[in-house]
Amino acid sequence: xxxxxxxxxxxxxxxxxxxxxxxxxxxxMVIRFQGGDNAGHTVVNSYGLFKLHLxxxxxxxxxxxxxxxxxxxxxxxxxxxxxxxxxDAGVSVDNLWIDRRAHMVLPYHRELDGLQETARGGRSIGxxxxxxxxxxxxxxxxxxxxxxxxxxxxxxRERLEGVVGxxxxxxxxxxxxxxxxxxxxxxxxxxxxxxxxxxxxxxPRIQDAQRWDKEILLEGQLGVMRDLxxxxxxxxxxxxxxxxxxxxxxxxPATALTRVIGVVKAYSTAVGAGPFPVELLxxxxxxxxxxxxxxxxxxGRPRRCGWFDGVAIKYAAWLNGFTGIAVTKxxxxxxxxxxxxxxxxxxxxxxxxxxxxxxxxEQVEPVYETWEGWKQTTRGARKWEHLPKQARLFLxxxxxxxxxxxQFISVGPERDELVVR
Ligand code: GDP
Ligand code: IMO
Ligand code: MG
Numbered sequence: 395x396x397x398x399x400x401x402x403x404x405x406x407x408x409x410x411x412x413x414x415x416x417x418x419x420x421x422x423m424v425i426r427f428q429g430g431d432n433a434g435h436t437v438v439n440s441y442g443l444f445k446l447h448l449x450x451x452x453x454x455x456x457x458x459x460x461x462x463x464x465x466x467x468x469x470x471x472x473x474x475x476x477x478x479x480x481x482d483a484g485v486s487v488d489n490l491w492i493d494r495r496a497h498m499v500l501p502y503h504r505e506l507d508g509l510q511e512t513a514r515g516g517r518s519i520g521x522x523x524x525x526x527x528x529x530x531x532x533x534x535x536x537x538x539x540x541x542x543x544x545x546x547x548x549x550x551r552e553r554l555e556g557v558v559g560x561x562x563x564x565x566x567x568x569x570x571x572x573x574x575x576x577x578x579x580x581x582x583x584x585x586x587x588x589x590x591x592x593x594x595x596x597x598p599r600i601q602d603a604q605r606w607d608k609e610i611l612l613e614g615q616l617g618v619m620r621d622l623x624x625x626x627x628x629x630x631x632x633x634x635x636x637x638x639x640x641x642x643x644x645x646x647p648a649t650a651l652t653r654v655i656g657v658v659k660a661y662s663t664a665v666g667a668g669p670f671p672v673e674l675l676x677x678x679x680x681x682x683x684x685x686x687x688x689x690x691x692x693x694g695r696p697r698r699c700g701w702f703d704g705v706a707i708k709y710a711a712w713l714n715g716f717t718g719i720a721v722t723k724x725x726x727x728x729x730x731x732x733x734x735x736x737x738x739x740x741x742x743x744x745x746x747x748x749x750x751x752x753x754x755x756e757q758v759e760p761v762y763e764t765w766e767g768w769k770q771t772t773r774g775a776r777k778w779e780h781l782p783k784q785a786r787l788f789l790x791x792x793x794x795x796x797x798x799x800x801q802f803i804s805v806g807p808e809r810d811e812l813v814v815r
Contacts, residue, residue, distance in 0.1 A: 395603065396652045397610045399427075399640040400720075402617030403656035403710040403796070405664035406635075407690070407697065409722030409804060410657045411435025414451035414613045416802070416809055417655075422608035423459045423600070424452025427643030428633040429615030430467040430499050430529065431476075432522040434691025439809040442483050445691040448473050449480060449490060450613050456486055459603075461596050464495035465633065465643020467529045468541050469504075470585035492589070493596040493645065494542025501581075502561050502573060503528040509568040519629050520666030522692050530632035532557070541593055544586035554579060597645050604650075612640040612651075618710045619664070626752050629668025637714040656716040656796060658707065660724045660788075663697040665690045669755040672700030672736050686726040701734040701762065704795040709749045711797045720802035721792055724785060725811075730767040733788060735795070736760040765791070772805045775813055 398417065402408045415437040418424050426433075431447035438444075439454055446453075448468060450460040462468060477487050503525030510528070511518045521527060532538040537557045543550040554575065562572040603610055616635040619625050623634060633639070637654045641647060661682055664670045673679065679699045682688065688697035710716075727733050739746040739758035746758055768782035775781050781789070781803070793800045803813040 395607050395610065395650070397612065397646060397650045398653040398655060399612040399614065399637040399651055400655045400657060401614035401637050401640070401714055402635055403658045403714065403716070403719065404617045404662055404703070404706060405619045405670070406616040407434070407663055407665070408617060408657040408659045409720070410614060411437045411446060411451045412722070412804060412807060412809070413655065413657050413720045413802065414611060415439055415454060416812060417611055418452030418455045418458055420609060421452055421455065421458045421611045423461065423603050424450040424455075424611045424613055425461040425463045425600075425644040426450045426466055426613045426615065427463045427640045428465045428635060429631065430524060430526050431469050431472045432524045432526045432631065432692060433615040435613075435615075436691050436807065437809075438807045441485050444480065444483070447476055447692060449476050449487070452611060452613070453480060453487065453490060454485060456489060458489065459599060460490045461599070461644075462490070462492040462496060463596070463644045464493040465639065467497045467499050467526060467533070468492060469499035469525065470541065470544070470589055472499075474585070474588055487592075490592055491596055491599070492541055492593050494540060494545070494593050496541045497529055497533045497538040498541050498543075499525040499529040500539065501578070502565065503532070505570060506564060509565075509570060513568065518667060520668075524692070527632045541589070544582060545590055545593060547583065547586070550582060551579060554582075600645050610646075612644050614640065618713055619706055620666075621713075624709075624713055626668045626755060629666065629752070653717045654714050655801065656710060656714055656719045656798065658719050658721050658792065658796060660702060660721055660727055660792070661686070662700045662703050662706070663688050665693070665695050665697050669752060670698055670700065671739055671755065671758050671760045672703045673698050674700045678730075681730075682726065685729070686723055701736055701760070702792065703736045703760070705736060705738060705747065705749060707792070707796050716796060716798035718801035719793065719796050719798050720804065721789060721800055722804040724789070724803055725772045725805040727767065727788075728771050728773075729769065731769070733765045733767050734762040735765065735791060737763050773811065775803075775805050778813060778815055781813065
């Protein structure tokens, strides 16, 4: 059995969706292991262009089982909308399964996410307002509802009645109207009917895959800089996008991972608040956003853009143990005279080589090395030798900083716009 985790090595939106879509062509199973519909994973292939939020990016291979894993949080309404979008495009969802243990993001989680953000005022996190934080908080506090509860109406009703007081207390703190329990229960029953056939215990399937020596892909959401434990707290998400969490979220033993592919954009972007030392607030930043079309796949927000951050990548490499990396969006740099890489930060007169605490990270300045641009298109490159010499030198440097070999380089959004090494 090979188990490959594909994880974001920066602040999210590195191009995980397109890498998983490519690798899934040869996979037997693709499992999303954390996060919810805060994700926006873009896939461009012969079926069209998709911004997937919950459905694993392996859905396009009818021979692969696509699993929404136990570690995810699922908004049933959002999932049903997405299933319709995908089937309308001619893609079957017969191979889609949801682990019964995944927690449900309910309408009140979304509402609370928005209310909490407003209450944070000038120190808001800039969440996607998809209810992710409140849902994982309920899960940890043991007030959550698992998606498998939909298959047990009596149990579900009792659980709901058990949490309603607490939810209403939270809502009324923000002067929001209390829950309409009957309406919510009826909505849940509708979702139950629509989703029940897809809600299963996925573990026997995963164990079968192991028994028959199948290829399993684990698809991460977001990136390590927004990891709940290791990211720029509190400007983080409420789950762990790092590879170590992949086994827990998918239902595999810790020793199962055979490969970890870090997806690394050739520059940096972030959506949401928090320190981002390499951010360019000038014409170069605008150019990266313009050429890279850097707008959030979930919220449409303009992404903050900057040069490649070598300090962040070393941190990501340690935490994830990359066996290889996929460098994406190289083509976006095709028309720059000079390209920069941040190699350390400056804090006062000290040089900083590690990711410091958030209070310090907010105050550091990036220290750059400058690389010569290649000033020609790379879009047609399909082999390493096709890439301009300056681009290869730049990629070598990224590989050196990540401490891992480059296995893929993407030079356009479409599935085959890829150099495989
Ligand atoms: P994810 O969340 O990590 O899956 O990444 P997103 O889908 O949010 O963001 C990546 C964006 O870059 C999407 O719009 C992709 O279509 C696009 N993209 C991916 N790879 C490339 C590439 O090599 N070149 C260009 N120009 N665009 C790419
Ligand atoms: P993919 O999987 C980029 C960011 C939000 C905010 C922080 C917390 O497409 O890479 P949350 O809604 O999770 O509570 O927000 O995390 N964020 C993302 N940024 N890509 C994503 O997903 C993101 N999911 C959440 O902007 O800063
Ligand atoms: Mg995204």
